[in-house]
Amino acid sequence: MDISKKIVDDLVANDVSFITTVPCKQLAGVIEEVEARPEIFHIPSNKEDEGMGLCAGAFMGGKRPAIIMQNTAIGVTINTLATLTQYYRMPLPMLISYRGELREPVACQVEMAVHTKALLNQLNIPTYHFHKESDADELDAILKYTFMCNKPVAILTDASFWGGYGDQ
Amino acid sequence: MIRSEILREIAPILHDQLVVCNIGLPSQELHMIDDNAKNFYMLGTMGLSSSIGLGLALAQDKTVISIDGDGSVLTNLGTLPTIANNVADNFVLLIIDNGSYGSTGDQPTYAGKKTKLENVATACGCENVVVCQDVDTGKVLQEAIDSKQMTIIVSKCDSGNIKLPVITMDPVVIRDRFMKAVAS
Numbered sequence: 001m002d003i004s005k006k007i008v009d010d011l012v013a014n015d016v017s018f019i020t021t022v023p024c025k026q027l028a029g030v031i032e033e034v035e036a037r038p039e040i041f042h043i044p045s046n047k048e049d050e051g052m053g054l055c056a057g058a059f060m061g062g063k064r065p066a067i068i069m070q071n072t073a074i075g076v077t078i079n080t081l082a083t084l085t086q087y088y089r090m091p092l093p094m095l096i097s098y099r100g101e102l103r104e105p106v107a108c109q110v111e112m113a114v115h116t117k118a119l120l121n122q123l124n125i126p127t128y129h130f131h132k133e134s135d136a137d138e139l140d141a142i143l144k145y146t147f148m149c150n151k152p153v154a155i156l157t158d159a160s161f162w163g164g165y166g167d168q
Numbered sequence: 169m170i171r172s173e174i175l176r177e178i179a180p181i182l183h184d185q186l187v188v189c190n191i192g193l194p195s196q197e198l199h200m201i202d203d204n205a206k207n208f209y210m211l212g213t214m215g216l217s218s219s220i221g222l223g224l225a226l227a228q229d230k231t232v233i234s235i236d237g238d239g240s241v242l243t244n245l246g247t248l249p250t251i252a253n254n255v256a257d258n259f260v261l262l263i264i265d266n267g268s269y270g271s272t273g274d275q276p277t278y279a280g281k282k283t284k285l286e287n288v289a290t291a292c293g294c295e296n297v298v299v300c301q302d303v304d305t306g307k308v309l310q311e312a313i314d315s316k317q318m319t320i321i322v323s324k325c326d327s328g329n330i331k332l333p334v335i336t337m338d339p340v341v342i343r344d345r346f347m348k349a350v351a352s
Contacts, residue, residue, distance in 0.1 A: 045219075
């Protein structure tokens with residue numbers, strides 16, 4: 001089964017109906033699938049902290065939100081994660097493309113990759129790393145976990161998980 | 169008029185609506201004037217009042233008013249294209265434009281200089297952008313609510329602050345009672 005479809009199936013099965021995205025080449029298939037699903041309101045955001053604000057509002061309006069973004073966004077969103085999502089105790093699944101890992105062609109991406117897990121760890125954000133396709137079998141449980149405990153949760157998906165970068 | 173005087177004047181209109189209020193003095197002022205469960209006070213995260221309000225408006229049917237400032241909108245300028253392209257007719261963004269960063273000591277913003285937020289909003293594709301003077305804010309806000317069309321209001325007022333204490337309510341309490349008011 002197509003992995004993008006499987007991921008979005010899990011989101012829909014867990015009642016996630018409000019998703020904001022900031023694009024990444026690795027996430028293009030998932031974003032396309034999110035856009036195609038009638039069960040999901042897809043709202044692209046211009047910056048990831050803005051997206052987390054949208055998600056906070058949607059959650060308070062009774063919807064289950066999620067954000068799809070690159071790991072570089074951790075650098076952008078630390079204040080929002082600490083003073084909005086965590087401070088008001090809100091759930092937020094963050095499906096993150098883990099750029100700068102093995103098979104990465106763009107050197108600069110490595111510069112944030114080396115900080116990604118340390119920053120998430122510093123923020124006490126539960127973090128899951130999808131490296132092989134079968135790792136996504138845990139997504140359903142991860143989504144249930146984030147909405148159970150009202151915390152942001154990071155799901156890092158690296159290039160090996162997505163099958164590399166093709167011709168790059 | 170300064171911001172706190174506008175808030176005092178529009179408090180009876182705000183009272184029946186869901187309000188997402190900007191960080192710092194605006195939230196402290198609203199909390200002092202008319203604390204109630206339908207107010208969501210931002211205690212941190214400058215710039216996201218409009219984003220939280222839009223997300224809330226898109227997720228349910230009740231009218232939502234985001235109270236923002238010119239400095240905060242400048243911090244999160246990307247919000248305006250997102251608002252323009254995701255129309256929620258139950259959403260009103262009230263930008264109280266005093267041309268200064270009030271909570272940090274009234275340093276001037278670019279909105280108090282050459283930049284006109286009403287023009288920025290229009291250029292971003294927002295369709296109902298209303299500019300008003302401080303004294304007309306209540307009338308314009310009521311019209312925007314009654315129109316049932318997404319509206320951006322830029323209310324021009326004087327810069328200046330009153331002294332008042334910080335909000336000591338627990339954020340989870342603010343959020344919990346707000347969510348109950350949203351769902352009621």
